[in-house]
Amino acid sequence: MRSARVQFGGIVRQVSLVFVPEAGLGDYVMVHVGFAISRIDSSEAERTYKLLEEMGALEAELPPAE
Secondary structure (H helix, E strand, O other), rough: OOEEEEEEEEEEEEOOOOOOOOOOOOOEEEEOEEEEEEOOHHHHHHHHHHHHHHHHOOOOOOOOOO
């Protein structure tokens, strides 16, 4: 099974690429429960990150700011 290390807000996790075989180095992917589920462009990644931040949805996932 193909997998990759992804970085999100300073955290690095191993995820499966089984659903997104076209993903490559430097690509942005949407991840759900350890699986990359789609490839997205950088502007969509930035918009999604900002939205999650505004909703407070990142607090449980990211380490506390120092």
